[in-house]
Amino acid sequence: MENTALRQAREVRGWSQGKVADLVQDWCWKNELDPGSFDAVTVSRLECGRIRWPRDEVRQALRAVFEVETDAELGLVGRRRPRTQNREVSPTNRRTLLSLGAAAVLPDVTTSPSRLGADDVRGLDHHTAALEEWDRRSGGRATRHFAGLELRRAIDLGSASMTPAVRSAWSGSVARLAGLYAWTTFDAGEKGAAVVFDLALDAAQEAGNALAYCHIATNAARQAVHDGDSDRALALTASAAGAHPPAVLAMVCAVTAQALALQGDIRGVMRSVAAAEEHAARADESAQEGWMRTLTPAKLRSDIGFALYRLSATTGHLSPDVVPQLRRTAGVSTAAQPRARAMAAARLATVLFRQCDVDEARHHAAVAVDLASAVGSARLDSAVTEMRAAASGGASARSRSMG
Incomplete structure (x- = not known):
């Protein structure tokens, strides 16, 4: 049943649906709440x-x-009676509750339309961007399930009729979602990430999107490094080479350094680190769009620090150089990327x-x-476990020296 109250409230103010979405997003972030992927759709x-x-x-x-007092004034009617008792929720518990409530704002998995348009693909990309941000803040365990649902919906849309241009854009959207699902599967410590990474790489090639391919390939290489497979990691970073912007080339070189570090190739690591820093010096952050906005100096220092570590x-x-690199990363990583900062801090503590x-x-x-404590990441858990082992080992060594 159509919600005429909400539509009329919007139209009387002369607002577009996109304007309402922007206002809701701004209000939530100013009040330290997460609006999820709330958009014009x-x-x-x-x-x-x-x-x-919708969610609370x-x-x-x-x-x-x-500027109304009740949900009913906006035509919002709950299927069940809302709770009458308000209780305080800690920031840590809030993140947990957000993961449970995300289904309220993600699109339903419905029957595919008969024809797919550019607006449908843009809607997919918008939801993917929100999920990517959620992953950076809360980790793969919180995001993986919903990234999988969105990926399934995106793949189902491929049966619809579409123009060649829309199909290319759709392939790019599937690549991005598959890459995210593979990454969150890996970060959550679940099996099967490599297979989905391969799907994502195939979709990026079909879309002819070299930058998307590069992004997915370097993330797949990170997984290979984590698994100790340096040959696969180096093959992936080699496949990602191309005439990319300097910030992207810096990322490829930093991940290559991580793979070479597994082989103990000191000269190779230092050459790749130097190349990464050279590319980064030419990067223009203001010109970066989409996922490239995450390629900050702090992110590069984190990647280089991990290679040296x-x-x-x-x-x-x-x-x-490992302690200075990790120290800068642990102190500079933004609050919007707690996983990256926590991993840098854990690695630095391990060395110290x-x-x-x-x-x-x-x-x-x-x-x-x-x-x-607020990030669901198996990779981070592994780094913290290694840190605790180093702390125990250091304590034992000090005890022996005192004895």
Whole structure:
């Protein structure tokens, strides 16, 4: 049943559906709430009655944006009685609740339309961007299931009639979603990521999107490094080479350095690190779009720091640059990427514990543990476990020296 109250409230103010979506998103972030992937498509679904009872954060924002007291004034009717008791929710628990409530804002998996248009593909991309941001904030365990649902819907849309241009764009959207699903599967510690990475790479090739292919290939290479498969990682980064923007080339070189570190190739690692820094010096952050906006100096330092950290672990000799690189990353990574900062802090603490620099190590360890409590990531859990082992080993060594 159509929600005429919401549509009329919007139209009387002269707002587009996109304007309402922007206002809701702004209000939520200002009030430290997560609106999820709320966009113009969601507003349209609300007005058409396909969504009648959005999540609590969205309802709060809508009431504030339209300056009304009740949900009913906006035609929002719950299928069940809303809770009458309000209770405080900690930031950590809020993230957990967000993962449970995400289904309220993600699109339903419905029968595919007979014809697919450019707007449909843009809707897919918008939802993917929201899921990518959610992954950066909350980790793969929180995101993987919903990325899988969105990927299934996107693949089902491929049976619809579409122009060649739309099919190319659709292939790019499937590649991006498959890459995200593979990445979150890997980050969640689940099996099957490599197969989905291959699907994503095939879709990116079909779309003729070299940048998307590069992004997916380097993420697949990160998984290979994590699994100890340096040959696969190097093959993937080699396949990603091309005439890319400097920030992208810096990323490829940094991940190549990680793969070479597994082989203990000190000269190769240092050449790749130098190349990454050279490309980064020519990068223009203001010109970056989409996923490329995540290729910040802090991200590059994190990638380089991990390469040096892995090289030290492989060779048994600490690189003189590893502590400065990890220290800068642990202190600079933004609050919007707690996983990246926690991993850098855990790795830095690991090195410092092994060097018996206990005071600073404990500080970074506390940061890592605190951030990890709100991020569902098997990779991060592994880094924290290694950190704790280093702390225990360092304590035993100090005890023996005192004895």
